Amino acid sequence: MAERITRADVEHVAQLARLALSEEEIVSLSEELGAILDYAAQVSALDTHDVPPTAHPLPLVNVFRPDEARPGLPRDEVLAAAPSVQDKRFRVPRILGEEP
Amino acid sequence: MTAYETVIGLEVHCELATASKMFCGCPNEFGDEPNTNVCAVCLGLPGSLPVLNAMAVEYALRVADALNLRVPERSVFSRKNYFYPDMPKNYQTSQYDEPITIDGWLEIDGVRVGITRAHLEEDTGKSQHVGVGGRIHDAEFSLVDYNRAGVPLLEIVSEPDIRSAEQAKRYVEELRATLLAVGVSDVKMEEGSLRIDANVSVRTPGSPEFGTRAEIKNLNSLRSLLRAIEYESDRQWSLTQAGEKVVQETRHWDEESGRTISGRSKEEAHDYRYFPEPDLVPVEPTQEMRERVRASMPELPAAQRARYIEQWGIGAEDARVLVDVPGLAAYAERAVAALPGDSGGSAKDVVNWVRQEVLAYINETGLSPAVLAPEMLAELVALVAAGTISRQQAKDVLAESLRDEKWPRTIVEERGIAQVSDEGAIADVIDRVLAANPNVAEEYRAGDEAAKKKKWGFLMGQVMRELKGRGNAQVINRILEQRVAGE
Numbered sequence: 090m091a092e093r094i095t096r097a098d099v100e101h102v103a104q105l106a107r108l109a110l111s112e113e114e115i116v117s118l119s120e121e122l123g124a125i126l127d128y129a130a131q132v133s134a135l136d137t138h139d140v141p142p143t144a145h146p147l148p149l150v151n152v153f154r155p156d157e158a159r160p161g162l163p164r165d166e167v168l169a170a171a172p173s174v175q176d177k178r179f180r181v182p183r184i185l186g187e188e189p
Numbered sequence: 190m191t192a193y194e195t196v197i198g199l200e201v202h203c204e205l206a207t208a209s210k211m212f213c214g215c216p217n218e219f220g221d222e223p224n225t226n227v228c229a230v231c232l233g234l235p236g237s238l239p240v241l242n243a244m245a246v247e248y249a250l251r252v253a254d255a256l257n258l259r260v261p262e263r264s265v266f267s268r269k270n271y272f273y274p275d276m277p278k279n280y281q282t283s284q285y286d287e288p289i290t291i292d293g294w295l296e297i298d299g300v301r302v303g304i305t306r307a308h309l310e311e312d313t314g315k316s317q318h319v320g321v322g323g324r325i326h327d328a329e330f331s332l333v334d335y336n337r338a339g340v341p342l343l344e345i346v347s348e349p350d351i352r353s354a355e356q357a358k359r360y361v362e363e364l365r366a367t368l369l370a371v372g373v374s375d376v377k378m379e380e381g382s383l384r385i386d387a388n389v390s391v392r393t394p395g396s397p398e399f400g401t402r403a404e405i406k407n408l409n410s411l412r413s414l415l416r417a418i419e420y421e422s423d424r425q426w427s428l429t430q431a432g433e434k435v436v437q438e439t440r441h442w443d444e445e446s447g448r449t450i451s452g453r454s455k456e457e458a459h460d461y462r463y464f465p466e467p468d469l470v471p472v473e474p475t476q477e478m479r480e481r482v483r484a485s486m487p488e489l490p491a492a493q494r495a496r497y498i499e500q501w502g503i504g505a506e507d508a509r510v511l512v513d514v515p516g517l518a519a520y521a522e523r524a525v526a527a528l529p530g531d532s533g534g535s536a537k538d539v540v541n542w543v544r545q546e547v548l549a550y551i552n553e554t555g556l557s558p559a560v561l562a563p564e565m566l567a568e569l570v571a572l573v574a575a576g577t578i579s580r581q582q583a584k585d586v587l588a589e590s591l592r593d594e595k596w597p598r599t600i601v602e603e604r605g606i607a608q609v610s611d612e613g614a615i616a617d618v619i620d621r622v623l624a625a626n627p628n629v630a631e632e633y634r635a636g637d638e639a640a641k642k643k644k645w646g647f648l649m650g651q652v653m654r655e656l657k658g659r660g661n662a663q664v665i666n667r668i669l670e671q672r673v674a675g676e
């Protein structure tokens with residue numbers, strides 16, 4: 090059995106993902122996330138010491154494109170898709186806290 | 190000797206000079222109209238997929254060779270997750286636990302500074318904070334330009350091996366020269382091609398433990414780097430002396446106030462939840478890729494400096510300037526090659542002119558040495574060596590030659606300033622002057638120090654007048670010496 094997902098874990102992850110969760114959601118998600126981890130934990134019952142960790146199911150490496158520039162999308166089209174625009178730039182709400 | 194020791198590690202972000210971005214074909218150009226170099230991939234539009242730029246990998250391998258880095262068999266890209274509008278995807282594609290290069294070093298004045306890793310990542314967009322004062326905390330909103338989002342960066346992370354602000358500056362200078370030499374970046378700090386974060390801590394000299402460090406961001410010039418490290422280490426030492434604790438945090442360098450300011454980082458700011466980028470397959474640099482890079486590697490700055498010092502007999506500082514200023518060494522080499530063998534001018538003479546007049550001209554005009562004609566400088570050096578013009582005259586001639594792209598010999602002819610250096614001609618004049626003033630030589634020899642000086646000046650003046658001011662002073666002095674003092 091995997092470690093229990095606590096209420097604090099859910100709140101922390103929600104904060105990182107900028108999700109506002111209701112009290113009920115926090116409770117139900119703690120249980121659901123716990124169940125998902127339990128499911129994934131079944132893998133630990135297997136002997137995997139000969140299996141290299143992988144993030145890709147495909148046996149592919151070194152997929153490159155040549156360094157050739159081509160024009161981007163028309164700016165008006167790009168900006169038309171944005172909720173707010175000013176001076177040919179994307180206008181975004183005031184940013185609080187630290188720059189990454 | 191200061192009371193404390195500063196411990197510094199640097200993270201240098203170097204924009205790679207590829208034609209296109211790292212994961213899409215948008216042009217990698219500085220200074221274009223905002224949001225003109227963007228596409229579905231670098232805007233993170235749904236359904237778009239990144240494909241890695243082969244040149245970015247090749248550039249990383251070039252840097253690996255130059256900085257003695259190891260290239261592991263395999264490297265992978267990871268997503269660095271955070272919510273900030275400088276990346277439209279809400280993550281930055283970077284490398285985390287399997288970077289493309291690890292464990293290298295760069296030698297600075299005989300000391301090896303370890304390099305932990307150099308990894309590939311994409312640059313972010315540029316935000317402009319609008320509101321009172323333009324500062325982020327006062328901003329009402331921000332305007333974002335994504336032209337820079339997705340430009341390939343190599344982040345070069347040093348070990349905490351640096352011990353002073355001055356050494357940090359030297360490290361960046363050497364790194365910059367190296368990156369320029371291997372042709373991976375234009376290294377223009379003023380355009381953000383090279384950006385530095387500094388991890389700074391202080392401790393009692395000789396202490397085996399590191400102090401708590403602060404990470405200083407926003408160091409965009411060597412001057413900022415120097416000042417910020419000096420300020421921050423003083424600040425930390427004062428805290429420690431007062432019995433207070435240094436907080437591990439991000440601080441921002443404020444150029445105007447000359448202070449570092451707490452970034453007020455939130456606890457979870459560094460909780461980036463890295464995970465492998467599922468849209469990009471691993472990179473496994475092949476032997477063939479590495480051989481190709483190795484075969485095309487140029488001479489590195491350290492070797493280049495050593496060669497100039499040995500072959501040209503110039504000083505270490507001269508060699509450093511030649512190598513550090515883009516294009517200057519190539520210009521000097523071509524000028525030295527263009528020196529006529531029998532001119533009497535030396536490579537050292539060429540370098541003196543390059544370091545003084547040519548460098549001043551470049552700094553003043555902002556021109557690249559590549560657009561100047563080194564053959565013209567070679568001709569000037571030859572003219573001085575032959576005594577055709579004096580060093581003083583040569584300064585003016587060179588200034589005009591650089592400005593108007595004119596051959597020095599042409600300028601000398603036009604101005605009619607060629608010196609008379611012919612020994613026979615000068616000896617004739619001296620003999621005429623001595624004959625016309627028969628007592629002066631005698632008075633010179635009999636006179637005291639002051640009288641000697643006066644008589645010598647008189648004779649020089651007479652000879653120069655006969656030669657219409659164009660006599661070579663050195664030659665006149667030498668022959669006068671033989672005729673007057675020597676007897």
Ligand SMILES: [Zn+2]
Binds near residue numbers: 213226227230232339
């Ligand atoms: Zn793009």
